[in-house]
Amino acid sequence: MTQTATQSANTASPPLLFDEEGFLIDHLTWTEQLAQDMAQQEGVDNLSEQHWQLLRHIRDRYLSLGSLPNMRLVCRATGIPRWKVHSLFGSCLSIWRIAGLPDPGEEAKAYLS
Secondary structure: OOHHHHHHHHOOOOOOOEOOOOOEOOHHHOOHHHHHHHHHHOOOOOOOHHHHHHHHHHHHHHHHHOOOOOHHHHHHHHOOOHHHHHHHHOOHHHHHHHOOOOOOOHHHHHHHO
16 A cells, blocks of 8 residues: 555544434444434433334334334324424424434425424
């Protein structure tokens, strides 16, 4: 390896974790600590057991379906009413970001807002 190549490798920027809209680029890099950090950025202070229940369910559904889960079905499966979900997170888009899932696309973001 030449000296220039070595210098380039040593000064390379760390890989980007998030896209320009704050979505995690690779959902496999998500950790609970990262979720806590992201929650604070979204204005959600302490993640309670209900927060984690929703986050884990949404991640599981996304990973098994490969698409946005229906909020009505999420509420039914978790037993957490829609009004409570909104009081916990503020918006479905915040849940999606904190759950570490990639940009769902423009149409889905309109639905999640």
